[in-house]
Amino acid sequence: MITDGLLVETGPALLATVDDGPGLVAHRRRLGPRRTASAAEVLAAAEAVGLRGRGGAAFPFAIKLRTVLEGSRRPVVVVNLSEGEPLSAKDHALALVAPHLVLDGALGVAHAIGAAQVHLALPGERPGVRRSMFAALAERHDAGKVRCHIASPRFVAGQERAVIELIAGRENLPVTTWRPAATSGVRGRPTLLSNAETWAQLGLLLQGGVEAYRQLGTDSEPGTTLLTVTASGQPRLVRETAYGVPFGTAVPELVAPGRAGLVLLGGFHGTWVSRKRLARTALSVDRLRQIGAALGAGVVHLPPAGQCPVRRSAEIVALLAGESAGRCGPCRFGLPALGAAIGRLAAGTADATEVARLAALVTGRGACAHPDGTVRLVRSLLGEAEEEVRDHALGRCSYGTLGVPPVRGLAGRRAAS
Amino acid sequence: MTPLVWWLDRSAGLVLLILLTGAVVTGLRSTSPRPRRGTPRFATLALHRNLALVALCLLGVHVGFAVADSFVEIRWWQVLVPATSGYRPWWVGLGTVAVDLLLAVVATSLLRHRLGLRAWRTVHLLVWPAWVLGVAHAVSLGTDVRSGAPWAVLPVCGCLLAVAVAGSSRLVTLGRPEAAVAR
């Protein structure tokens, strides 16, 4: 189904209702009336399926929930739909196709844990998401205390603390975290903030039960996950895949002709991976970690065959440097410096020494992981594209980019600061 | 007895103004970007704090003498409540307001780690009106300044000049990111 510029494929669980429409009636017809559960039941279910967050960090949800339940004050539930990663469209797709699944999960868990408030962080630059979620909220009877917030259209606006700042009425940018959000988040309350897809998974779990959930995926990683497959010149594709399936089967586009040797997994904060190696690897958090990659936001970006990964990385780093909030010194000055260094590498006028030095310098310093994500991309380039990097250091490029003036980065979607 | 106390009061007032000006100037210097060689920042900060504290002591002396002096009618509580003294209420009042402001600044500085940067900084800016009021108080009320005695007029002019120079230097660098300029 094509909607809002995206291609959304029907899937086995989350995206099963693509053809039925996003309405509440069809949703209830398929999944039955909203089931209530206790906090202990939710915790047990999350542990039984080893539910991990789908926001990029793959943090075990049960641990987060447990921390929230240990708090003395009434907790807060936050649905993060802001999808800061520009290449990702899975949360966008969920909002358009299965908004009630997201809301079932969030409101079901909010009810179970006695949450004082439920907040929705919506993307500033994807109006289709807002429209769909407002329509879905209007249809429901249990959404009275849901408060909506519009995130600014920039990468770091979707970061956990940035969202909490937005909800608190301050600027939608990250701040240094002294205690985890699950302990002290929105106005000091224990805050259960998760990605929209995580809430949708919980909705599925609450409505269908653990046994049904475990029908898909593997024993150690049950369930499915959403991927965004992107290739230039084609609309973004959102597809649901069960865990355990080899990537080459889950994403047949990987083995199609005319593709570059390296693909970008996880988005702009992701890693370059050999296309062939990835195709053979099972879609599993643990297996991917073994090959030095991570699913991240679930983006599989397929560059065309003639594109130089060094040049492309330089463009991405320039974009990411532009997306800095400009608050923290190492990011504000370090990322542009890193961008300049990798730009020189791409231009064939320097080797990767300065790139590596700056990458180490900006890691782990800043209020959020924006520098860390950028460094992850850069280090994966140095690791996976050794030959291309060596060529560039010697002033050559097998893709013929040298001699062509460098592109000044993709125009950043940065709001006026 | 009284002329001595009166003289001590005025001297304390003058030295107090100089020290307070020193505190203002060192405070400005500690924020402005400058090369790493020369006085380390912690030294400027320590000097700023020490000048401010000594100035505060002298403030106590100055105020103490003013109250003790039987020639002018200033009660102790009139030190804190402006425009109520029997002697030249408005000009003394300027000093009184300055005292109030300075007390607020010092109290918040001692508690700054509890208050957080924003709250502390907002109150700290009150040194500006405090200093200006102090100068106005000295010029309007200061017997020696008004009589044109050079040993009084020159330091006051010096204070004005020092703050003007340090202040304008700070204004210029206000918008720039500190670290980028410092290297």
Added chain:
Amino acid sequence: MTELRLRVDWPLCSGRGVCHELLPEVVELDDWGYPVVRGPVPEALTDAARVAVRWCPRLALRLVP
């Protein structure tokens, strides 16, 4: 004895460098004047670390276990 670490409140830090002046063994400065904390605070330097925390003009430093 639990290990103490110096942590920087990054949005507050403006690279004044007082922490580096007071505790160069633990805090170095990067290319732009911002602090790079090298490892935990050795026990012998705990007091110096507390001084550094107190003197940060932007209240951007904390000593945490």
